[in-house]
Amino acid sequence: MNTNDSATQQPLVQIRNLQKRFGDVVVLDGLNLDIEIGNHVAIIGRSGSGKSTLLRLLMTLEKPEAGTICIDGEYLWHQQQNGQLVPASLAHTRRVRGKVGMVFQHFNLFPHMRVLRNVAEAPRLVLGLSRREAEARARELLDRVGLSDKADAWPQELSGGQKQRVAIARAMAMQPQIMLFDEVTSALDPELVGEALQFLRELADEVSMTMLLVTHQMHFAEQIADRVIFIDSGKIVEDDEPAVIFHHPRQQGTREFLNAVLSPADD
Amino acid sequence: MQLQWDWSIAMEVLPHLIRGLWVTLLATAGGMTLALALGLMVTMARRARFRLVSWPVGAAIEFVRCTPLLIQLFFVYYLIPDFGWNTPLVTGILVLGIHYSAYTSEVYRAGIDNVPRGQWEAARALNLNRQQTWTRVIIPQAVPPIVPAMGNYLVAMFKDTPLLYAITVQEMLTRATNFSSRVFSTVEAYTLAGVLFLILSLLAAGLIHRAERQLVVRET
Numbered sequence A: 001m002n003t004n005d006s007a008t009q010q011p012l013v014q015i016r017n018l019q020k021r022f023g024d025v026v027v028l029d030g031l032n033l034d035i036e037i038g039n040h041v042a043i044i045g046r047s048g049s050g051k052s053t054l055l056r057l058l059m060t061l062e063k064p065e066a067g068t069i070c071i072d073g074e075y076l077w078h079q080q081q082n083g084q085l086v087p088a089s090l091a092h093t094r095r096v097r098g099k100v101g102m103v104f105q106h107f108n109l110f111p112h113m114r115v116l117r118n119v120a121e122a123p124r125l126v127l128g129l130s131r132r133e134a135e136a137r138a139r140e141l142l143d144r145v146g147l148s149d150k151a152d153a154w155p156q157e158l159s160g161g162q163k164q165r166v167a168i169a170r171a172m173a174m175q176p177q178i179m180l181f182d183e184v185t186s187a188l189d190p191e192l193v194g195e196a197l198q199f200l201r202e203l204a205d206e207v208s209m210t211m212l213l214v215t216h217q218m219h220f221a222e223q224i225a226d227r228v229i230f231i232d233s234g235k236i237v238e239d240d241e242p243a244v245i246f247h248h249p250r251q252q253g254t255r256e257f258l259n260a261v262l263s264p265a266d267d
Numbered sequence B: 001m002q003l004q005w006d007w008s009i010a011m012e013v014l015p016h017l018i019r020g021l022w023v024t025l026l027a028t029a030g031g032m033t034l035a036l037a038l039g040l041m042v043t044m045a046r047r048a049r050f051r052l053v054s055w056p057v058g059a060a061i062e063f064v065r066c067t068p069l070l071i072q073l074f075f076v077y078y079l080i081p082d083f084g085w086n087t088p089l090v091t092g093i094l095v096l097g098i099h100y101s102a103y104t105s106e107v108y109r110a111g112i113d114n115v116p117r118g119q120w121e122a123a124r125a126l127n128l129n130r131q132q133t134w135t136r137v138i139i140p141q142a143v144p145p146i147v148p149a150m151g152n153y154l155v156a157m158f159k160d161t162p163l164l165y166a167i168t169v170q171e172m173l174t175r176a177t178n179f180s181s182r183v184f185s186t187v188e189a190y191t192l193a194g195v196l197f198l199i200l201s202l203l204a205a206g207l208i209h210r211a212e213r214q215l216v217v218r219e220t
């Protein structure tokens, strides 16, 4: 896993005082978070605590009311101008957004494109690869996620687990520096969950990609993550190694949450 | 008025009607092409965040929907000066296209609203720009389900073309009327014109039905 020398370099993601409201509902209330390169961070918390919102803010699917998100040294929503932070241009935000990739809870594959094109389309359009290069890379990635035989299938013809792998390949094809996963298993049939988690664990071990995962599966979080974050009331309550969070949580809130979600049989 | 059917008159009027039919088809094809293009632009304009764009377009559409096509034809034909290029047929195509764009834009809107939000979000997560999002992701998904509705408007427009009679376009009804008054017999010309409309409408409806079925097959 991660060694201590990564602490000396600048974090890949720096979130400062992030605020997000929907109407009167304050979802994130001055959240701070640093993510180092190569971290596999699991986010846990009650339903409605703002886990998805945090990912969506990182993916620029939502805009924060206040605070900053800095990815690889560049602000997502701001630009530096004469030493001041000013609202970013669309082009700037778009460039920084390219460092982030996301695998959606419901995968959101393009139903009118075959699997290969689902993966190859954006690299061609956005990264400017030729059709040939883009498709070659897409085939490589499909091979890596074990779906080389499905390149010509329509998304509708795949199982939930296969769709998820295509979604992962599609996001990886853009070569992001950090990948976001929202509830990787909640849209899968129960019998597919174990396989999907196994696959993600292998992927996480295999690639050194920085990952931020929201999950309700505590065992999965414990196995895949090198860091677990518990969110409550729009703030990070506890942030530590899985062994600490799951076995010796320091905060009362974390203990209560874990007691509620972990049935005795799981313990 | 005589109501006796005379085959020789019928045979005589048929070539005139067929020539009129070409004009009718031309007006329909031109009008529908315009309505499809304009309708999409209207839909996009109404989605614009700038009120300065979306509001006037919305008002114009409301106006078009709330006044009869015949009055719009008269209005444009008699009140707009002759620039040379605006022949009756061109005027007719323009008015048909604009009038029907009010309806096609609604159909487009429904089609676009039916594309799940997750598709927009996937496009953004993959960093597609605005134009790529529309042309590669949204429109290809919005259009197939609305083909039948657009087809119905095509047939409706086809059946509205006799209104172009009012602005002297040489379409089927105009020719039928001119011919009838020449030979003092109305029954043959109007009956045949009606039959031609019927045949083509049924044909179009059949084609739409087939397209509909094919789209359904492709989706599953």
Ligand SMILES: Nc1ncnc2c1ncn2[C@@H]1O[C@H](COP(=O)(O)OP(=O)(O)OP(=O)(O)O)[C@@H](O)[C@H]1O
Pocket (backbone or CB within 6 Å): A022, A025, A027, A045, A046, A047, A048, A049, A050, A051, A052, A053, A054
């Ligand atoms: N687009 C929106 N409009 C209004 N309220 C929203 C919107 N998105 C989220 N919320 C609210 O923000 C809060 C946080 O939602 P979020 O989806 O981030 O929670 P979550 O931690 O992911 O929950 P879950 O575990 O159920 O997925 C909830 O109260 C939710 O109702």
Ligand SMILES: [Mg+2]
Pocket (backbone or CB within 6 Å): A051, A052, A053, A183
């Ligand atoms: Mg969520």
